[in-house]
Amino acid sequence: MDNFKSNIVSLLHDVEIFSGFEDSILEEFVDNMKEVHLKKDESLFKKGDKESAMYVIIDGSVQVHDNEYIFTTLNNKQFFGEYSLIDSSVRSATVTAVRDTKLLELQQSTFDKVIQKRPELWKNVLVSLIKRLRDYNILEEKLTLRTLDIQKKKFEVEKEKENISAQKKELEAINATKDKFFTIIAHDLKNPFNTVIGISDVLLNKYDSYSKEKAIEYLEQINRYSKNAFNLLENLLQWARSQTGSLKINFRRANVSNVIDEVYELFTVTASQKQIHLVKEVNPKLHGYFDVAMVTTVVRNLVSNALRYTPEQGRILIRADETGDMLTIKISDNGGGIEPQKLESLFRIDVRQNFEDSDEMDGSGLGLIICKEFVLKNGGDIWVDSKLNEGTSFFFTLPKAL
Known part of the structure; x- marks a missing residue:
């Protein structure tokens, strides 16, 4: 062969x-x-x-x-x-x-x-066929199990795809919202800087023609708008840290009265200059469980806003009370109030806030957005109650210390 x-x-x-x-x-x-x-x-x-x-x-x-x-x-x-x-x-x-x-x-x-x-060779053929049938039975069992496993995984994949699709839509919505927000921020940062540049150009070019009093008036405007821009940048930095997770949270048992006293002392001079009666009503024994720096920022922003919108001879009240297992802090004023249609979007990041009563407030409403984020991170809630020509009250809650 x-x-x-x-x-x-x-x-x-x-x-x-x-x-x-x-x-x-x-x-x-x-x-x-x-x-x-x-x-x-x-x-x-x-x-x-x-x-x-x-x-x-x-x-x-x-x-x-x-x-x-x-x-x-x-x-x-x-x-x-x-x-x-x-x-x-x-x-x-x-x-x-x-x-x-x-x-x-x-x-x-x-x-x-x-x-x-x-x-007689058919016997060999039949033996091989029987073996093949047995192999087919084993294979069929394996394929059945494999099919069930594939169906299960397919279901899991489909569910995961649905989750990913939902997350994608949510992310797209968030990104669109943030894009709009940054457009607002850019606009509000540009305004005070344009004003500062414009006034400083006038001073530089015509300084000799202005009286000392007029020059001081311009310098005061530069100072005020510079502070507004700085406050907006400071709020933007705090918000950015909260978004990226780089803002550390230090929860501890703390006295609410101490936080309010600190903010009260900070704004006493400003309130006096505007002839606004700044009042605090706080039980010195109230203790909560929160991050002191964050809650101080919230109270400071809310009191600062109240001072901007409260007219001379007006009144601002800072109050703290117990409500079950929570503490409720209230900052109220008797300013012009907020229109009902604006209340719904007050804490939204994608809506520009326009308040005719003050040119000092940034249109982004970033301070209020930070207030909401910080309150939520501390396990509380925040809301507002306002009536036109009567005033506005902001409320937020914090967990009470056991």
């Missing part, structure tokens, strides 16, 4: 349905196999074809596929289609040459002719 024939016989020994076949039988198969030549991209058979033959690749490569889905790629000395020798079902896939390929073809009729001479 020549080497080529010997190699093919050796290869056929690896075919499951030929297990136990003698070499002489396999040699007879080889003697009756014919060569088939395929050009690159030429199909040997297509899915659905009624074609019964087994093939051995002598030289080349083929792909087993269903349209664009590739099941496998076979190369030299590999075989396929062996079960078509005992099963006349149509082909379940298409086989196409990847490159020029030479194969040996064993037809079902040749297989039947040889087997009929040795009926």
Whole structure:
């Protein structure tokens, strides 16, 4: 037996349905196999074809596929289609040459002719079929489990996709809101700087023509608008820190009266200059659990706003009370009040706040936005009650210390 024939016989020994076949039988198969030549991209058979033959690749490569889905790629000395020798079902896939390929073809009729001479060989074929059925049963169980696992993972993936989609929409909304907010901030930062630059240019160019009193008036305006810009930048920095997580929170048991006293002392002179009666009503024994620096910022911003909108001879009250397991801090004034339609958007980051009663308030309302963020971070809530021509009251809560 020549080497080529010997190699093919050796290869056929690896075919499951030929297990136990003698070499002489396999040699007879080889003697009756014919060569088939395929050009690159030429199909040997297509899915659905009624074609019964087994093939051995002598030289080349083929792909087993269903349209664009590739099941496998076979190369030299590999075989396929062996079960078509005992099963006349149509082909379940298409086989196409990847490159020029030479194969040996064993037809079902040749297989039947040889087997009929040795009926006992059917026992070997039946054994291989039974083994294959058992393998199919095991495979089916594995596939069932795998299918269930895939379905579960598919459900999880779909749910995750829904979550990601929702998060994406939320993020897009947040980014759009922040973009609008930064546009407002840029506008409000530009205004005081434009005013400062304009007044300082006038002073530089016409300083000799102004009286001392007029020059001081201009300098006071420069000072006021510079402070407004600085306060806006300071608030912006605090807000940015709260957004990036770099703002450290130090919760501890603290006396609310001490916080209010500090803010009260800070604004006593300003209130006196505007002839505003600044009043505090706080039980010195009230203790909460909060970050002192954050709560001080909240009270300071709310009192500062009240001073801006309260007319001369007006009154501002800072009050703290117990409400169940929370403390309620109230900052109220008897200024002009806020229009009802503006109350709803007062703490929104994407809405510019326009208050006609004061040119000192930044239109972004950043101070109130920071108040809300800081109060929420401390486990409380914040709201406002206002009536036109009567005044405004801001309330916020904090956890009471046990």
